[in-house]
Amino acid sequence: MTPLRTDPNLADPDAFYEALIEAHRDLSLEQSHEMNAALVLLLCNHIGDINVLRDALQRAREVALDVIQPSA
Numbered sequence: 001m002t003p004l005r006t007d008p009n010l011a012d013p014d015a016f017y018e019a020l021i022e023a024h025r026d027l028s029l030e031q032s033h034e035m036n037a038a039l040v041l042l043l044c045n046h047i048g049d050i051n052v053l054r055d056a057l058q059r060a061r062e063v064a065l066d067v068i069q070p071s072a
Contacts, residue, residue, distance in 0.1 A: 004055040 010016050024032050
């Protein structure tokens with residue numbers, strides 16, 4: 001199993017962020033959610049390793065829960 005890579009790995013993160021924002025331009029909230037879901041599934045297919053994907057899901061969930069319920 002290849003471990004989930006969590007260190008910075010984007011050559012140009014600002015360019016990616018700009019491209020992501022541009023891809024969402026003029027989409028309704030529903031279309032934006034659909035696009036995000038499609039993007040996640042495409043990237044999951046590219047990764048292909050269920051153990052890496054499970055690790056990513058758990059870490060993302062922990063981030064979301066921490067945002068909703070900050071640590072005391």
